[in-house]
Amino acid sequence: MKILTEHIDVPNIETIDVFMKHGGYQAVTKALKNMSPDEVTEEVKKSGLRGRGGAGFPVGMKWSFLAKPEGVPRYLVCNADESEPGTFKDHYLMAKSPHTLIEGMIVSSFALGANTSYIYVRGELMYVIHILEKAIQEAYDKGFLGKNILGSGYDLDLYVQPGGGAYICGEETALLESLEGKRGNPRNKPPFPAVKGLWQCPTVVNNVESISATSWIVNNGGDAYAAIGEGRSTGTKLISVSGHVKKPGVYEIPLGITVEDFIFSEEWCGGIRDGHKLKAVIAGGSSVPILPAELILTTANGEKRRMTYESLSDGGFATGTMLGSGGFIVMDETTCIVHNTLTFASFYHHESCGQCSPCREGTGWMDKVLHRIESGEGRKEDVDLLVDVAKKIEGNTICPLGDAASWPVAAAIRHFRDEFEWHIEHPELATKPGAVYMRPGASWSN
Amino acid sequence: MKVTIDNITIEVEAGTTIMQAARKIGPEVAPPAMCYYEPLKSSGGKCRACLVKVTAGSEKDPRPMPKLVPACITQVQDGMIVENAINEQVIETRKGVVEFLLLNHPLDCPVCDQAGECHLQDFSFEHGVASTRTVEERNTFEETDLGPHIKLNKNRCILCYRCVYTADQITDGRVHGVMHRGDHAEISTYIEQAVDNDFSGNMIDVCPVGALTDKTYRFKSRVWFSKPVDAHCSCDKCSGNVILWYRGDEVIRVTSRKNEWGESLEFICNTCRFDRKKTSDWTIEGPSKISRNSVISANKYGANLIRPAFPIQHAAQNFKQIEDDRDRSFLNIPTSLPAAEK
Numbered sequence: 001m002k003i004l005t006e007h008i009d010v011p012n013i014e015t016i017d018v019f020m021k022h023g024g025y026q027a028v029t030k031a032l033k034n035m036s037p038d039e040v041t042e043e044v045k046k047s048g049l050r051g052r053g054g055a056g057f058p059v060g061m062k063w064s065f066l067a068k069p070e071g072v073p074r075y076l077v078c079n080a081d082e083s084e085p086g087t088f089k090d091h092y093l094m095a096k097s098p099h100t101l102i103e104g105m106i107v108s109s110f111a112l113g114a115n116t117s118y119i120y121v122r123g124e125l126m127y128v129i130h131i132l133e134k135a136i137q138e139a140y141d142k143g144f145l146g147k148n149i150l151g152s153g154y155d156l157d158l159y160v161q162p163g164g165g166a167y168i169c170g171e172e173t174a175l176l177e178s179l180e181g182k183r184g185n186p187r188n189k190p191p192f193p194a195v196k197g198l199w200q201c202p203t204v205v206n207n208v209e210s211i212s213a214t215s216w217i218v219n220n221g222g223d224a225y226a227a228i229g230e231g232r233s234t235g236t237k238l239i240s241v242s243g244h245v246k247k248p249g250v251y252e253i254p255l256g257i258t259v260e261d262f263i264f265s266e267e268w269c270g271g272i273r274d275g276h277k278l279k280a281v282i283a284g285g286s287s288v289p290i291l292p293a294e295l296i297l298t299t300a301n302g303e304k305r306r307m308t309y310e311s312l313s314d315g316g317f318a319t320g321t322m323l324g325s326g327g328f329i330v331m332d333e334t335t336c337i338v339h340n341t342l343t344f345a346s347f348y349h350h351e352s353c354g355q356c357s358p359c360r361e362g363t364g365w366m367d368k369v370l371h372r373i374e375s376g377e378g379r380k381e382d383v384d385l386l387v388d389v390a391k392k393i394e395g396n397t398i399c400p401l402g403d404a405a406s407w408p409v410a411a412a413i414r415h416f417r418d419e420f421e422w423h424i425e426h427p428e429l430a431t432k433p434g435a436v437y438m439r440p441g442a443s444w445s446n
Numbered sequence: 447m448k449v450t451i452d453n454i455t456i457e458v459e460a461g462t463t464i465m466q467a468a469r470k471i472g473p474e475v476a477p478p479a480m481c482y483y484e485p486l487k488s489s490g491g492k493c494r495a496c497l498v499k500v501t502a503g504s505e506k507d508p509r510p511m512p513k514l515v516p517a518c519i520t521q522v523q524d525g526m527i528v529e530n531a532i533n534e535q536v537i538e539t540r541k542g543v544v545e546f547l548l549l550n551h552p553l554d555c556p557v558c559d560q561a562g563e564c565h566l567q568d569f570s571f572e573h574g575v576a577s578t579r580t581v582e583e584r585n586t587f588e589e590t591d592l593g594p595h596i597k598l599n600k601n602r603c604i605l606c607y608r609c610v611y612t613a614d615q616i617t618d619g620r621v622h623g624v625m626h627r628g629d630h631a632e633i634s635t636y637i638e639q640a641v642d643n644d645f646s647g648n649m650i651d652v653c654p655v656g657a658l659t660d661k662t663y664r665f666k667s668r669v670w671f672s673k674p675v676d677a678h679c680s681c682d683k684c685s686g687n688v689i690l691w692y693r694g695d696e697v698i699r700v701t702s703r704k705n706e707w708g709e710s711l712e713f714i715c716n717t718c719r720f721d722r723k724k725t726s727d728w729t730i731e732g733p734s735k736i737s738r739n740s741v742i743s744a745n746k747y748g749a750n751l752i753r754p755a756f757p758i759q760h761a762a763q764n765f766k767q768i769e770d771d772r773d774r775s776f777l778n779i780p781t782s783l784p785a786a787e788k
Contacts, residue, residue, distance in 0.1 A: 166627070183624065188491040188519050354605060354624070354631035356492045357480075361546035364629035368582040385579055392542035395513045396494050 046222025053207030086327030230256030284324020287404030289411030376427030544574035560656030
């Protein structure tokens with residue numbers, strides 16, 4: 001079942017004529033001519049669509065929190081600042097089929113009563129910005145954007161704003177600051193963007209994938225969307241797979257398939273590359289906890305783990321992880337977890353905005369300590385030190401970047417402590433190029 | 447609205463923050479603040495020194511808040527119960543914040559101009575641990591000048607953003623700000639521009655550490671060797687209410703007056719601060735009120751003087767009969783007197 005990527009391989013789908021030939025912009029016609037904004041919101045609520053940016057907050061509920069004071073403009077902002085290591089689904093979708101997002105933007109803006117909407121794209125994706133701007137111009141020319149769209153009396157202007165290339169601007173309030181032309185520092189919350197967002201006006205910030213899904217929901221009804229998936233994880237999800245699988249790439253999966261199927265079946269990733277074994281998986285982008293092979297395939301109580309929000313987080317952080325933004329990173333037994341953790345720690349060190357002290361100083365500290373361990377200068381107490389530093393960052397920062405920085409470190413030590421200790425106790429072995437610790441008796445070592 | 451902080455209940459108005467309510471009760475329950483500065487709008491929330499535990503959100507919804515919340519920007523609800531100094535988690539977290547703030551901050555208080563009136567020094571003394579767990583090298587920056595009056599030492603900066611807000615809200619144009627990200631973020635001017643306007647000197651007063659210092663005062667004296675005196679003048683730019691810092695008969699520094707939380711309530715102009723350094727420029731009001739615990743009060747105004755009543759009382763209580771050696775000395779023994787006098 002494909003919703004977002006159904007026609008993605010059709011030649012020239014990025015042009016509006018081809019896109020409309022394949023059913024494009026029907027949702028705009030349907031919503032603006034036959035439905036009220038509240039009816040659209042109601043359908044989205046019924047669909048059970050959850051935010052695809054990482055947190056998984058129900059989209060319909062987010063929309064219903066939007067304050068609607070008289071005489072104050074409201075804004076819809078699309079978060080296309082996808083910068084999480086391992087996640088590249090929005091990039092793929094926008095580059096291949098920009099009109100899917102634009103159609104979703106029109107429908108969602110109509111539901112929220114926003115007359116100006118923005119797509120905030122990370123600065124590195126300049127070619128995607130050109131694609132989007134061309135597509136927006138086409139939509140203006142066809143009368144899907146601008147004044148009095150399709151004679152419905154509804155006006156909408158859509159702008160694309162390039163970011164400066166900072167990871168932190170993917171955090172919604174930092175994104176709004178950046179959109180206002182300021183330094184991208186996250187704001188203190190409350191007030192939340194639904195009350196005081198862009199230019200202190202009520203604002204909804206949604207991920208590219210969430211917004212893109214709304215047009216299908218308008219066309220086919222919320223119930224049809226809710227029929228796909230499992231439990232509270234409805235619909236389909238784009239998963240961007242990287243790492244040691246045979247077929248890395250972006251896949252649209254119905255939520256609810258098993259992780260084992262996803263990694264090993266020919267339909268999806270096609271299994272681990274020849275001659276190697278699965279060691280660990282990061283299921284939802286670099287910030288979610290890493291899980292070793294046995295825990296990613298089955299939960300702690302022996303059930304098969306499935307690709308849903310609930311199943312992946314089964315067991316909490318002790319034995320579970322999160323679906324996150326769908327950046328699925330697969331590692332085989334040649335991967336050194338210490339090195340991998342250092343890479344992530346360096347990333348968060350580089351990307352911390354520096355506003356609040358635990359994150360600013362803590363990310364740098366963890367990076368330096370991990371760098372020492374990796375280069376064979378670790379001390380015995382360093383492992384516990386890392387756990388403690390991660391604990392002191394987590395939950396004590398303004399925005400979730402602090403959590404995102406501390407979770408991968410804490411989880412790597414939780415599940416691969418022996419590997420860190422091996423680095424510290426045997427620096428002469430660990431610093432050899434390509435040296436990887438093999439845990440005796442583990443499923444990936446032999 | 448009723449709010450309970452560390453088991454003390456107080457009545458406050460709606461819209462009060464936990465910090466303001468706690469300060470109303472007193473310094474024993476007031477959380478420390480490194481970035482929050484009440485006179486500056488939208489300051490706070492950054493240093494995380496004031497994180498407190500809310501064990502009951504409000505009367506209506508008495509669930510505890512899942513995370514620690516910053517007291518300086520969290521508004522109280524009716525019936526809210528807050529734990530500050532009595533909560534183990536808060537104390538542990540605060541230790542962590544001290545550790546984070548000192549991670550890249552040089553521990554050279556003996557040569558730092560701010561020592562004695564440094565908020566970070568007080569904060570780490572009260573809430574930190576005596577040992578360090580880091581072996582990493584500290585990030586260092588070059589010392590720079592911010593205009594003709596202010597010296598900037600970025601190594602000591604804890605990025606509280608107070609000077610940024612001061613420049614935004616007090617002066618007529620901000621030309622400096624925070625550049626770069628993370629622990630390599632630094633306070634800097636826009637393309638080496640000089641900070642030069644009539645109220646720029648207040649950035650020195652709001653700086654909690656020794657990052658921004660007064661070039662006319664730097665290294666002239668330790669703060670505890672100078673005597674603070676309240677004074678005023680009729681100034682057409684500012685209120686003219688200041689503190690003069692005397693060393694001997696010489697005014698070595700002029701600063702704004704601060705309340706008991708170390709916050710300037712009246713900002714002063716650069717003319718008062720940098721140019722009026724003669725006693726004849728001022729009308730003296732009397733000695734400034736300085737906390738007894740502060741090192742600045744050492745040896746001044748009787749703060750550390752032993753009261754005369756005390757030694758007398760002490761001597762009276764500890765009186766012991768002592769043997770008088772002279773009774774046995776040969777001088778007092780008649781037989782030992784020289785024979786000639788007999």
